[in-house]
Each structure stands twice: as structure tokens, then as C-alpha cells.
Amino acid sequence: MHPALSINGLRKVYANGVEAIKGIDLEVAQRDFFALLGPNGAGKSTTIGIINSLIRKTAGTIDIFGISIDEDFARAKLNIGVMPQEFNFNAFERTMDIVVTQAGYYGIPHSVATERAEHDLKLMGLWEKRHTRAIALSGGMKRRLMIARSIVHRPKLLILDEPTAGVDIDLRRLLWELLRTLNSEGTTIILTTHYLEEAEHLCRNVAIIDHGTIIQNTSIRELLKLLQREVFVMDLISPLVKTEDWSYGDAQIHIVDSNTLKVNTHRDQSLNDIFNHLNENGIQVSSMRPQSNRLEELFLSLTRSDPP
Ligand code: ADP
Numbered sequence: 545m546h547p548a549l550s551i552n553g554l555r556k557v558y559a560n561g562v563e564a565i566k567g568i569d570l571e572v573a574q575r576d577f578f579a580l581l582g583p584n585g586a587g588k589s590t591t592i593g594i595i596n597s598l599i600r601k602t603a604g605t606i607d608i609f610g611i612s613i614d615e616d617f618a619r620a621k622l623n624i625g626v627m628p629q630e631f632n633f634n635a636f637e638r639t640m641d642i643v644v645t646q647a648g649y650y651g652i653p654h655s656v657a658t659e660r661a662e663h664d665l666k667l668m669g670l671w672e673k674r675h676t677r678a679i680a681l682s683g684g685m686k687r688r689l690m691i692a693r694s695i696v697h698r699p700k701l702l703i704l705d706e707p708t709a710g711v712d713i714d715l716r717r718l719l720w721e722l723l724r725t726l727n728s729e730g731t732t733i734i735l736t737t738h739y740l741e742e743a744e745h746l747c748r749n750v751a752i753i754d755h756g757t758i759i760q761n762t763s764i765r766e767l768l769k770l771l772q773r774e775v776f777v778m779d780l781i782s783p784l785v786k787t788e789d790w791s792y793g794d795a796q797i798h799i800v801d802s803n804t805l806k807v808n809t810h811r812d813q814s815l816n817d818i819f820n821h822l823n824e825n826g827i828q829v830s831s832m833r834p835q836s837n838r839l840e841e842l843f844l845s846l847t848r849s850d851p852p
Contacts (some may be wrong), residue, residue: 546610547571547700548732554604556590564590565758572734579743579764580736581839589629592705596626608701613787622650625699627690629706633678635701639689640665650697652838657696664692668723682714691722702726704735708742720746740839744768752846759846770845771811775792775835778805781828792821806835807812
């Protein structure tokens with residue numbers, strides 16, 4: 545079985561001399577849910593642009609389900625759906641027409657396109673808005689419209705560039721559910737993100753790209769094992785009596801202010817133990833959140849010269 549995506553020796557040097565991609569090899573299996581992680585400027589969008597033939601590569605080969613994009617892009621493209629970061633539909637067109645028109649680019653007969661558009665707009669919760677011009681949709685609706693448009697030709701490989709950038713938590717959850725459904729129905733999904741949490745929730749495998757090279761290519765599970773330490777911010781029910789930072793086992797407990805602690809723990813240390821320790825000292829926590837950015841911590845451990 546061919547991989548959904550196979551990239552070999554990919555390089556991209558922009559006209560201004562920036563070497564955005566410095567020789568990437570990558571393989572994504574069929575039906576995988578794959579994350580391409582990396583900080584801004586790492587080369588994620590360039591890679592997607594090349595796969596989608598919007599950006600011309602300098603060197604290397606790309607095959608989609610065994611079809612080379614150089615030899616037969618028309619056929620390769622039938623299998624790819626891409627959702628770019630920016631909204632790039634005609635804002636004055638109506639929601640339904642945007643999806644149906646897109647199907648037309650793939651030679652799908654109008655009657656089939658109409659049926660699929662109805663199905664997809666319902667799936668995305670946009671059916672009520674089918675006659676609304678895109679410009680009048682909320683940001684979240686526009687994002688869902690982008691997805692509906694990217695799947696109307698039933699691509700076997702769906703690539704999403706930062707699908708949840710700038711969306712609120714409810715919409716993020718909804719998009720996650722939609723993507724999971726598509727994947728469980730057989731669509732291979734690749735998404736770029738700079739949220740480790742997103743990759744953790746959705747994806748099975750991951751490549752981390754940094755400065756145009758792949759610095760890690762593994763399963764999410766293995767990747768998370770590299771995260772040795774985590775920092776949590778804890779809000780307290782009543783003001784602290786303590787005035788100095790302290791440590792408990794492997795955890796360092798830092799006083800941010802009289803109502804807030806920052807707890808830096810080793811991943812092997814149980815959070816329950818820490819809560820018990822705090823309770824024993826008369827400290828009760830009302831809420832807790834991980835202090836992002838965990839991805840940055842991961843980068844530090846990956847790029848550090850000594851082993852993590
Ligand atoms: P990411 O998507 O990971 O944020 P990009 O692929 O957009 O990264 O960018 C990779 C590198 O290529 C960056 O250094 C960026 O400044 C550069 N770059 C991106 N697009 C262009 C362009 N059109 N011309 C010149 N340099 C570019």
C-alpha cells in the first residue's frame with residue numbers, strides 16, 4: 545500500500561535567498577492523523593504550498609498515494625484537500641455556491657456537487673446559512689466553510705494549515721470532533737499547528753520541523769515522553785501565609801503572588817501527591833492550568849546538547 549504522502553529530499557530556496565526547506569524526507573501512512581509541528585517560520589506553510597503546487601520546489605520529489613505531483617499533478621490533486629490558513633473564498637459569494645463551485649474545479653457534476661454540499665454544510669452546522677454571503681458569516685463559521693470547501697471532492701488526504709489558529713475554545717472542540725470523524729471514516733489527515741495540545745488530542749504521529757529541517761519524527765506518545773518537566777499555574781482559594789518559594793520532592797513551588805503558585809514538576813511526580821502536600825500545609829487550590837508553551841519546553845529538550 546502506498547503511503548498517503550511521501551516526501552523525499554525536498555528543498556526550497558526562495559528568490560530572496562531564504563532557504564526555507566533544507567532537505568526534508570517524510571512519509572505519512574494512509575489513514576494516519578499526522579501533526580506537522582513547529583514554531584513560526586519553521587517551513588510548515590512552505591511544505592504545504594509545495595504539496596499543493598502553489599509554491600515551486602527547488603529540489604526533491606513528492607508522491608500522493610504513489611502518484612508523483614511532477615508527473616501527474618492533475619491526478620494527484622484529486623486525492624488532496626487543503627485548507628489554508630487565510631480565508632481565500634470570494635466573500636461576496638453565498639455559502640452553498642462556494643462549496644458547489646469548488647466541486648466544479650474537480651469536474652464533479654452539478655447534481656452530485658449539490659448533494660455533497662448539502663451533506664457537508666449540514667455536517668459543519670452551516671446548512672441554515674447556505675444562502676448567506678460569506679462576508680456575513682462569523683469567524684468560526686468561515687473556518688467551518690473552509691473545511692466544507694476543502695472536502696467536497698472527497699480527498700483521501702486532507703491537509704490543514706493551523707486549523708484552529710485564532711478560534712475560540714468551543715469551536716476548537718467542534719473542529720476537533722469533525723476532524724476525528726473524517727479520520728475515522730478513512731481520510732488521512734495532516735495538520736500543522738504550534739499547539740502541542742492540539743497534536744496531543746488529535747494525532748497519532750508527528751514530525752517536528754525547525755529551521756527547514758525535521759528534527760523529530762515519531763509517535764505522539766514517544767514525543768510526549770521527552771517532555772521531562774511541566775509547569776502548572778495554580779490559583780488558590782485563600783491567600784498564602786508562606787512568603788518564600790520551596791520545593792517538595794522533585795517539584796519546585798514558586799510563589800507568583802499571594803493567590804497564585806507556579807509548580808514546576810517532573811513528569812514522574814504525581815500531581816495528587818503535590819495537592820496532598822499543599823493541603824497538608826493549609827493551601828487549597830481552586831483551579832489549575834498548564835503553563836504553556838509546552839512545545840517550547842519540548843524544543844528546548846530536543847535541541848539541548850545533553851540528553852533530556
Ligand atoms: P511556517 O509556516 O512554519 O510559519 P513558512 O513556511 O511560512 O513557515 O516560512 C519558512 C521560511 O521561509 C521563513 O523564514 C519565511 O520568512 C520564509 N518565507 C516564507 N514565504 C516566503 C516568500 N514568499 N518569500 C521569501 N521567504 C519566504
